[in-house]
Amino acid sequence: MSHDRRPDGPVPPPRGGEPLIPLRPFGTTKATVSALGLGGHHLGDVPSVEEAIRIVHAAIDGGITFFDNCWEYYNGRTENWLGRALTGKRDRVFLMTKVCTHGRGKDLARKMLDESLRRLGTDHLDLWQVHAVSYDNDPDLAYARGGVIEALEEAKKAGKTRFVGFTGHKDPAIHLKMLRLGYPFDSVQMPLNPFDAGFAPLSFEHRVLPELLKRGIAPLGMKAMGGTAAAIKRGVLTGEEALRYAMSLPVAVTICGMETMDVLKKNLKIAQGFQSLAAEAMDAIRKKCAALAADGRYEPYKVxxxxxxxxxxxxxxxxxxxxxxxxxxxxxxxxxxxx
Structure with a gap:
């Protein structure tokens, strides 16, 4: 049974009465997001702001509503470029960016939030997330008095963001500790791909995803192609197999870097009218990748x-x-x- 569903809010103009890309529930909230999202970091790889704007506009017109970004990507350039691209289109997207205190306190987080809002040309975010929770002591620092968790709560109460969450790509145990310490996050972002599934000690699919579903927290998938697409370039599997696998997991959105119009068009072709793979097809992709997954060679961000x-x-x-x-x-x- 597919976990896609019809929207219950504003979306890009549909064709034939249906959204171009299936919309999925954002956790247990009333919000919905497109099953495919546009990653922020790769936007900084685009040669010019004019081309970045064209890509963003084509993504919106193609049915993508979820846009990822981060305060620190390319030293602020990707937020600036996305903000320029969203002029006049802000109400058509679910806008997310990340705060980069990395253990530092809420005063810095407040400053970063104001900078992000200015760069993005908006008075509020749909989602603000703690970026790259990566080290063993990061959860304790986040929850400390005066830490970033307090900034999340204040921003939400002030209407500067609708939802809050955290991200990371290193170790599922750190994600689980963030959850265990008790703050009611709306979302969690993590790498989800066929290689993650076979990298048992550090598998977010097997260790974190079930916990999020149990808690009603929106799972956000990233690095569907391993971050560098090295396995695809070497013929281990195709880009379409990798993206279909990631999008078929029970996630709210799969966030992909799309730094060229060609890559965007290929991904839109897969996402528009997307139907989740059957369990047998998912198992076949996992088995294809299993022998090369166990040492993390195709997930360099973990190792x-x-x-x-x-x-x-x-x-x-x-x-x-x-x-x-x-x-x-x-x-x-x-x-x-x-x-």
């Missing part, structure tokens, strides 16, 4: 430092990774070379 944003590492006193995209851009802007 390497390369995808750790400098904002994540620096507050903990860890050295930054010079190959990170944001670090390269910072060095370029400063006219310096990575050490």
């Amino acid at each position: 390497s430092l390369k995808y750790d944003n400098p904002e994540t590492r620096q507050p903990h006193g860890f050295p930054v990774e010079p190959e990170n995209k944001e670090m390269k851009e910072m060095f370029k802007e400063a006219g310096a070379k990575p050490k």
Whole structure:
């Protein structure tokens, strides 16, 4: 049985009376979101703001309502570009961005929220999430007096965001601790793909997804193709298999990076009129990936430092990774070379 359902709120213009992309419930709230969402980080890979605007407009016209972003992506550029693209279209989307305190307090979170709202050209978010909960002590820091959890609650009460949540791609145990400490999050974002399913110690599908469904929290999937699509480039499986697998899980939305119009069109072709795969087809994809999933080689964000944003590492006193995209851009802007 499909977990897609008809909308109960404003959506992009339908064709034939149905939404172009199925809309799904956002947890136990009355909100709905498109089954496919547009990722914020890849928007920073687009060559120009003009092309980014064209991609966003085509995504909205194609039925995507969920738009992901983050305060720290490309040092603020992706929020700025998305904000420009949403001029006159804000009421057609479910807008999410993330706060990047990474263990620091609510005063910084408030400042980041105001900056995000200004960049995005709006007076409120639909969803504000704690970004990249990655280290063992991150949950304790988030819940500490004066921590980011207090900022989430204040923003919600002030009407600056409708919903709140958290994200991470390192370790399911950290997600489970965030939940166990008790704050009533509306959503949780995590990597979900066929390789995650076969990476037993660090599988979000097997360890976190069932807990979210039990609690009525909206699961948000990301990294459907492993972040780099390396397995697809090497022929382990096709991009369509990976995306259909991720979208067939019981999630509110699968968030994908779409940095070119070609990639967007391919994903829209899969998402428009989407029907979830049968259990047998899901098992077949898992089995195809199982032999190469067990050591995390196709999920480098779990087992390497390369995808750790400098904002994540620096507050903990860890050295930054010079190959990170944001670090390269910072060095370029400063006219310096990575050490």
